[in-house]
Amino acid sequence: MNDRMMQAVLHDHYGGPDVLYLGRVPRPEPAAGEVLVKVHAFSVNGGELAARAGRIRLVTGRRFPQRVGLDFTGEVAAPGSGVTRFAAGDRVWGVLGRRAGFGSAAEYVTMPAERVGRVPDGLDLVEAAALPVATTAVTALRDKAGLRPGERLLVRGAAGGVGNAAVQLGRAYGAEVTALARAANLAFVRGLGAHEAVDHRGVRPADLGRFDVVMDTVGTDLRAFRRLLNPGGRMVTIAFDLARPAASLGYLAASAVHGRGRVRFFSGAPTREHLDDLARHVVEGKLRPAVDTVFPLEEVAAAHRALEAGGVRGKYVVRVAA
Incomplete structure (x- = not known):
């Protein structure tokens, strides 16, 4: 298997959850100041549903295939040049934000190091995926x-x-x-x-x-x-x-x-300071993850379908890494 490729959730046109499929795309490489993260889990967000359905196509455009996934938890696979705060194996989380768009529904993602935070010790990475947003x-x-x-x-x-x-x-x-x-x-x-x-x-x-x-x-x-x-x-x-x-x-x-x-x-684009504040609330016991259901990556369409049906309690989380 080509280690320069990875699995990612894609769609080739706008529509319902069934347009989503698992495809293969080039694995990103971290630029200077970035980290490459091996994604363990992500959550499903309402903005993704609107984007996938084509309701905000003035923003998302007509170039396909398009990606989904807004937030993530995982482990640093490799720090880019100039990054000293993080090392391979560090447990991290983040939100892609407005400029990056969608794309965390994948095996790997790159992020600027200043927009990545550390997941509190003892917090399971799959449960933690309910919290970045x-x-x-x-x-x-x-x-x-x-x-x-x-x-x-x-x-x-x-x-x-x-x-x-x-x-x-x-x-x-x-x-x-x-x-x-x-x-x-x-x-x-x-x-x-x-x-x-x-x-x-x-x-x-x-x-x-x-x-x-x-x-x-x-x-x-x-x-x-x-x-x-x-x-x-x-x-x-x-x-x-x-x-x-x-x-x-x-x-x-x-x-x-x-x-x-x-x-x-406003739409969220958290900095490290926001993520660190989030972690502090978790450590102090003032904030806990609320996970409704965990789906495997191959059932991401079912996770989208469930969120569209309404009635979620907390977050639907999708597990990427075993």
Whole structure:
């Protein structure tokens, strides 16, 4: 077998989960300042589903085959020149980010060393794959919203990959956390630390009360949830309405200059500092991985299908290395 090639999850056109297949691509080599990581596991994220289905083709384009996979855990296979922080065998994690796009659903990935963090000792690398995107919750609550102890926090999509981390971190930051989730997941989000858990299908936004911070992972009805902010309140979203993208993105842009309570929209691109902060919360017992199901690499289409069906508790993780 040619050791310059590797397995990777690919798709040759847009469509449902069944367009995904395992193919062979050249194995990357680390450039100066990069590390080559042997991937042990990755999680399935909502943005990948939209990209694979062609809903954001203005961003992903029409060149195929395309890749999937946003985050990863693994071991350093080789450091590039100039890298002294990491050595072969070090256990690491990271998120590819906006510029790199997708591609962690593979046997190897390269990353700039300054955007890779160490996985805490004792944390299984497959379970740990549920956590790298939790850096998005760190950025949203700490950096964008400036969440303070004693404030009321509302988390939309609280049972999902970023939402479950936001519930845990909100509690760690000293906030009073209200979690919106499906009825079947209310006990799950209470177990994460939510002070109150509410069935999102059984309540109108206006009946939820007022909040200092709203953390949104859904992207719909942003105007209605923005109205829940107290004076000086902040709203952060990591999603927009894919059914009405132009109107949704237009509203996000307009909120920055009109009306009370700007809605802050961003996509995650964590630095080492974010990953180190994540690790610290894990070591202190304030954040734990929530893994719904682990799939083998050859069943990545089933993992996509499961996330599309809804109802996930935490993350669907795909194991790459045995």
